[in-house]
Amino acid sequence: ENTFDLTAHPHTRLNILTGEWVLVSPHRSKRPWQGKVESPALVQRPAYVEDCYLCPGNTRADGTKNAQYDGPIAFTNDFSALLADTPAGKVDEDELLIARSQKGICRVICFSPRHDLTLPEMDLRDIRKVVDLWHAQLEELAAVPFIKYIQIFENKGEIMGCSNPHPHGQIWASEDVPMELEKETRQQRNYFQQHGRSLLTAYLEKELKAGERIIAENEHFVALVPFWAVWPYEAMIISRRHVQSLLQFTDAERDGLAAILKDLTTRYDNLFETSFPYSAGMHQMPFNDGEDHPEWHWHMHFYPPLLRSATVKKFMVGYEMLAHPQRDITPEFAAARLRALPVVHYKQAGV
Amino acid sequence: ENTFDLTAHPHTRLNILTGEWVLVSPHRSKRPWQGKVESPALVQRPAYVEDCYLCPGNTRADGTKNAQYDGPIAFTNDFSALLADTPAGKVDEDELLIARSQKGICRVICFSPRHDLTLPEMDLRDIRKVVDLWHAQLEELAAVPFIKYIQIFENKGEIMGCSNPHPHGQIWASEDVPMELEKETRQQRNYFQQHGRSLLTAYLEKELKAGERIIAENEHFVALVPFWAVWPYEAMIISRRHVQSLLQFTDAERDGLAAILKDLTTRYDNLFETSFPYSAGMHQMPFNDGEDHPEWHWHMHFYPPLLRSATVKKFMVGYEMLAHPQRDITPEFAAARLRALPVVHYKQAGV
Numbered sequence: 260e261n262t263f264d265l266t267a268h269p270h271t272r273l274n275i276l277t278g279e280w281v282l283v284s285p286h287r288s289k290r291p292w293q294g295k296v297e298s299p300a301l302v303q304r305p306a307y308v309e310d311c312y313l314c315p316g317n318t319r320a321d322g323t324k325n326a327q328y329d330g331p332i333a334f335t336n337d338f339s340a341l342l343a344d345t346p347a348g349k350v351d352e353d354e355l356l357i358a359r360s361q362k363g364i365c366r367v368i369c370f371s372p373r374h375d376l377t378l379p380e381m382d383l384r385d386i387r388k389v390v391d392l393w394h395a396q397l398e399e400l401a402a403v404p405f406i407k408y409i410q411i412f413e414n415k416g417e418i419m420g421c422s423n424p425h426p427h428g429q430i431w432a433s434e435d436v437p438m439e440l441e442k443e444t445r446q447q448r449n450y451f452q453q454h455g456r457s458l459l460t461a462y463l464e465k466e467l468k469a470g471e472r473i474i475a476e477n478e479h480f481v482a483l484v485p486f487w488a489v490w491p492y493e494a495m496i497i498s499r500r501h502v503q504s505l506l507q508f509t510d511a512e513r514d515g516l517a518a519i520l521k522d523l524t525t526r527y528d529n530l531f532e533t534s535f536p537y538s539a540g541m542h543q544m545p546f547n548d549g550e551d552h553p554e555w556h557w558h559m560h561f562y563p564p565l566l567r568s569a570t571v572k573k574f575m576v577g578y579e580m581l582a583h584p585q586r587d588i589t590p591e592f593a594a595a596r597l598r599a600l601p602v603v604h605y606k607q608a609g610v
Numbered sequence: 611e612n613t614f615d616l617t618a619h620p621h622t623r624l625n626i627l628t629g630e631w632v633l634v635s636p637h638r639s640k641r642p643w644q645g646k647v648e649s650p651a652l653v654q655r656p657a658y659v660e661d662c663y664l665c666p667g668n669t670r671a672d673g674t675k676n677a678q679y680d681g682p683i684a685f686t687n688d689f690s691a692l693l694a695d696t697p698a699g700k701v702d703e704d705e706l707l708i709a710r711s712q713k714g715i716c717r718v719i720c721f722s723p724r725h726d727l728t729l730p731e732m733d734l735r736d737i738r739k740v741v742d743l744w745h746a747q748l749e750e751l752a753a754v755p756f757i758k759y760i761q762i763f764e765n766k767g768e769i770m771g772c773s774n775p776h777p778h779g780q781i782w783a784s785e786d787v788p789m790e791l792e793k794e795t796r797q798q799r800n801y802f803q804q805h806g807r808s809l810l811t812a813y814l815e816k817e818l819k820a821g822e823r824i825i826a827e828n829e830h831f832v833a834l835v836p837f838w839a840v841w842p843y844e845a846m847i848i849s850r851r852h853v854q855s856l857l858q859f860t861d862a863e864r865d866g867l868a869a870i871l872k873d874l875t876t877r878y879d880n881l882f883e884t885s886f887p888y889s890a891g892m893h894q895m896p897f898n899d900g901e902d903h904p905e906w907h908w909h910m911h912f913y914p915p916l917l918r919s920a921t922v923k924k925f926m927v928g929y930e931m932l933a934h935p936q937r938d939i940t941p942e943f944a945a946a947r948l949r950a951l952p953v954v955h956y957k958q959a960g961v
């Protein structure tokens with residue numbers, strides 16, 4: 260008990276991608292729970308739902324009728340948080356009240372015409388089509404001169420504020436580079452300038468040698484629980500090749516991305532035998548800012564809230580909001596559990 | 611529609627206390643909601659509950675029997691995230707895996723022996739006793755040489771991960787100054803060095819002149835929705851006098867703090883006629899770090915999740931986690947609503 264041990268003693272860990280800290284309390288996982296319990300989401304949904312505004316052929320909020328689509332589709336969000344025609348302007352009252360206008364474009368991506376599927380339940384071939392659509396959208400949005408950053412993401416599950424269970428993700432593209440990306444750019448740039456290679460190349464090398472935080476790997480991608488993970492089963496997909504964005508992936512890499520996505524999300528569903536909620540999204544280089552960003556290394560974050568079961572989640576509340584994030588189970592424990600799970604989806608396992 | 615308008619157009623605002631940005635989408639409040647709806651918490655609880663480990667005379671998880679207390683009490687958390695005897699140590703593998711041990715002390719503060727009360731429902735005199743207990747705890751913990759920061763906070767409501775409805779708050783005191791406090795120290799120090807007075811003195815002056823974000827005020831404190839608020843009904847209590855910590859408040863100021871706490875939390879409960887959930891906590895100077903911190907100005911943050919009603923909350927998910935926080939209603943709209951509410955608690959209004 261007298262030497263410091265990451266698996267037993269409270270400690271803080273540094274997120275090298277953002278420069279921020281997380282408090283880890285490994286001894287605390289035995290805490291009893293008398294608090295809020297989530298009601299598990301409905302187990303089986305129908306393939307088509309008449310009043311779902313994302314199902315093929317149905318009418319959306321703005322009156323548009325969806326096509327009878329049979330693969331993934333993208334369209335402008337009817338309730339976009341960012342709009343392309345926002346007039347330019349700023350406020351600065353004595354450096355105390357500071358604001359600036361923000362132009363942008365928000366898209367919705369339906370992953371599948373089927374209302375009852377999610378990524379882990381889709382065929383590899385169909386996930387690959389989603390990857391291709393992300394690619395096409397990225398290309399299109401990066402060609403809009405005022406767009407500096409394109410955030411591709413998915414909120415999965417009611418508990419993650421997903422407003423419709425039809426499998427879908429979103430893209431929010433903005434005039435400014437958002438804060439998290441500013442942090443990751445700064446940290447990656449510092450490392451690249453000092454070491455001449457990308458931060459995530461070096462980090463991945465170390466993780467592959469250590470092994471204890473690896474969840475899954477294929478020829479092109481690795482899924483792992485980062486050393487500084489905040490959420491109980493947080494994960495990151497890192498491309499083995501140092502590329503700045505999805506636009507640079509080869510055909511084989513796009514297949515590899517589809518495969519690692521299916522692998523990771525299947526393990527997630529199998530962990531508590533539930534449709535595992537998360538928010539996930541890619542981080543990649545900013546566009547149209549006059550820089551090459553050789554420091555940037557494409558990766559994807561998964562932030563799932565569940566802690567102990569399908570109904571008990573981790574709350575990022577008081578101390579976490581006011582001081583810094585805190586976690587109970589260690590990243591190493593989480594990785595070991597995810598690594599040990601089967602890669603056949605539990606719903607299909609008996610079949 | 612052609613000139614930039616903070617009440618109509620998407621924009622970002624700077625949090626001058628942390629240096630971070632929030633995206634505001636004022637036009638988006640009409641968005642329909644088909645997503646998760648919270649079940650409202652039980653309306654009336656009994657004054658004493660046999661299996662509540664915080665009620666007077668009951669036995670706690672570690673076997674301790676609570677006193678038959680009649681005012682607020684403090685004791686060490688049975689499931690402390692930080693422990694006083696953690697051995698010192700650190701990890702640094704090539705600047706990629708970085709961790710350090712963290713000593714600390716965690717306390718629980720029961721606000722009242724009554725299981726059925728919350729701050730807004732307590733008498734002013736009894737809230738003042740809570741203020742005095744916070745003061746005594748702060749004094750005691752600041753006298754522990756290894757403690758650098760003392761975070762006093764409350765998670766209220768199931769939705770905020772509160773594990774027991776008995777009215778209580780917490781104190782987590784740590785060996786290092788947590789991240790949010792590092793940010794606020796840096797920003798306040800920069801301002802103080804340049805202008806010779808505290809950032810919040812200047813900010814408060816501006817807000818009092820503008821009026822539109824003020825919720826309530828008394829002789830010693832002001833409650834307002836900060837210009838950069840992230841949560842829909844986020845609020846801040848700022849002391850009119852520039853003091854570094856709760857330890858410096860006069861007797862009259864302690865009364866004033868009790869009064870503004872009752873005022874703000876009553877308005878919160880009245881907003882949706884529900885026991886309004888939030889995480890709240892004080893921010894004040896670090897201790898025992900060899901500095902005087904003349905820049906520090908005591909304040910208290912309230913982060914409540916509800917957006918439209920007792921059952922529809924704001925989700926800080928995908929975009930918020932991956933890019934930066936986003937809000938729909940403006941801080942000015944939120945302040946106007948809170949300002950217009952009665953200061954008599956809705957449960958007591960008919961009486």
Ligand SMILES: O=P(O)(O)O[C@H]1O[C@H](CO)[C@@H](O)[C@H](O)[C@H]1O
Pocket residue numbers: 573574575576577578579585765770771772773
């Ligand atoms: O200590 P409690 O009330 O059991 O736990 C609650 O507050 C803590 C501090 O904000 C959080 O880390 C927990 O996730 C939350 O459930």
Ligand SMILES: O=P(O)(O)O[C@H]1O[C@H](CO)[C@@H](O)[C@H](O)[C@H]1O
Pocket residue numbers: 414419420421422924925926927928929930936
């Ligand atoms: O756009 P949606 O799915 O309606 O909304 C969801 O995702 C957004 C982006 O993360 C969040 O701002 C909302 O709080 C959330 O409910």
